[in-house]
Amino acid sequence: MSTQGDPWPDRIHAVFKRNRINQVGYVPDAGHARLIALCQADNEITDVALTSEAEGAGLALGAALGGQRAALLMQSSGVGNCINTFSLLRNCGIPCVVLVTMRGEFADFNPWQVPMGSITEPTLKLCGFLTYRVEREEDVEETVAAGCTMAFNGNLQVAILLAQRMVERNKGHHG
Amino acid sequence: MMDRRQFVARLLADRGELMVVTGIGSSTYDVAACGDHALNFYLWSAMGSTAMVGLGLALARPDRRVAVITGDGDVLMGMGSLATIGVKQPGNLAVVVLDNRHYSASGMQPSHTAAGIDLGGAAQACRFARVEQVSELERAAEMRSLLHIGQGPIFIHARVEADDQPRIIPSRDGYAIKHRFMQASAKQS
Numbered sequence: 483m484s485t486q487g488d489p490w491p492d493r494i495h496a497v498f499k500r501n502r503i504n505q506v507g508y509v510p511d512a513g514h515a516r517l518i519a520l521c522q523a524d525n526e527i528t529d530v531a532l533t534s535e536a537e538g539a540g541l542a543l544g545a546a547l548g549g550q551r552a553a554l555l556m557q558s559s560g561v562g563n564c565i566n567t568f569s570l571l572r573n574c575g576i577p578c579v580v581l582v583t584m585r586g587e588f589a590d591f592n593p594w595q596v597p598m599g600s601i602t603e604p605t606l607k608l609c610g611f612l613t614y615r616v617e618r619e620e621d622v623e624e625t626v627a628a629g630c631t632m633a634f635n636g637n638l639q640v641a642i643l644l645a646q647r648m649v650e651r652n653k654g655h656h657g
Numbered sequence: 658m659m660d661r662r663q664f665v666a667r668l669l670a671d672r673g674e675l676m677v678v679t680g681i682g683s684s685t686y687d688v689a690a691c692g693d694h695a696l697n698f699y700l701w702s703a704m705g706s707t708a709m710v711g712l713g714l715a716l717a718r719p720d721r722r723v724a725v726i727t728g729d730g731d732v733l734m735g736m737g738s739l740a741t742i743g744v745k746q747p748g749n750l751a752v753v754v755l756d757n758r759h760y761s762a763s764g765m766q767p768s769h770t771a772a773g774i775d776l777g778g779a780a781q782a783c784r785f786a787r788v789e790q791v792s793e794l795e796r797a798a799e800m801r802s803l804l805h806i807g808q809g810p811i812f813i814h815a816r817v818e819a820d821d822q823p824r825i826i827p828s829r830d831g832y833a834i835k836h837r838f839m840q841a842s843a844k845q846s
Binding site: 504505528530531532533534536537538539540541542543544545546547548549550552566567569570573574575576 | 676678698700701702703704705706707708709710711712713714715716717718735737738740741744745831832834835838839842843844
């Protein structure tokens with residue numbers, strides 16, 4: 483079923499459903515707000531609000547041990563909080579899809595977001611992730627679906643970076 | 658104050674289908690000293706994450722009981738996860754902290770609990786359904802029973818002696834212990 487007419491968070495949620503993702507960990511974020519709300523309202527998804535993104539890798543490992551698939555939602559700043567805990571995913575071959583709303587890269591009102599935002603993608607690569615960037619809304623569904631295929635067929639770690647230019651256009655306010 | 662090996666051995670007696678996740682360092686050695694088991698998952702990295710692995714597993718398997726067995730240093734590094742567990746209220750999860758007030762695997766430096774920081778109080782504040790402090794082996798059987806039938810989330814604050822026990826080192830192959838765990842716990846379909 484095509485969901486191309488829906489807002490991009492709805493299209494990501496549809497991809498989650500098709501891939502039978504049933505645990506979603508997140509730190510509240512304006513860019514991910516709609517997707518978080520969709521996950522919270524979904525009876526087949528257990529949503530877990532985290533105090534720090536660093537908790538997410540442990541959650542994904544536990545989910546996998548219990549036979550479930552997990553995705554994590556975070557801002558680019560959160561990636562820096564995860565570097566050591568991401569080691570769990572590689573050490574055990576745990577599939578995980580991380581959706582990252584980018585900060586500090588396009589007309590960000592807060593310049594303090596730049597240091598982490600500018601190293602987010604190389605950091606993820608150093609942590610062993612495959613990374614994909616989404617610049618345009620029309621590419622969201624295909625890219626997240628491709629990432630899920632790579633993660634869950636191959637027990638790999640995949641990060642989808644959602645460009646700030648795209649996220650901001652839909653957010654309507656600054657977080 | 659208890660001998661940690663004796664306490665853990667009593668906790669894991671007749672464990673049945675109990676799933677056990679252990680924290681990096683001494684608590685892994687304590688659980689391994691009871692005998693390797695397919696339903697043990699040992700963490701060898703990411704200190705501070707053990708309670709979160711237990712939460713992810715407990716949420717994925719509400720039909721089973723999950724026990725996290727870890728140390729004070731691991732819980733201190735992941736204090737936020739106590740709040741995360743408190744929000745989700747998993748009824749099938751227990752967190753057992755073997756509190757020796759020291760970083761025993763790295764040279765016995767004192768931890769924050771040596772200065773009086775109260776992890777049981779933190780768990781209480783984070784809305785764990787049941788918080789027990791135990792410092793006598795005589796109560797181990799009662800704690801074991803909680804792991805199997807208590808209403809969670811349960812926090813067992815076990816006060817243990819700070820001594821250097823022989824290191825009993827189980828597999829460090831993350832893929833192997835994952836597959837073993839998943840095969841041993843797969844749902845029958």
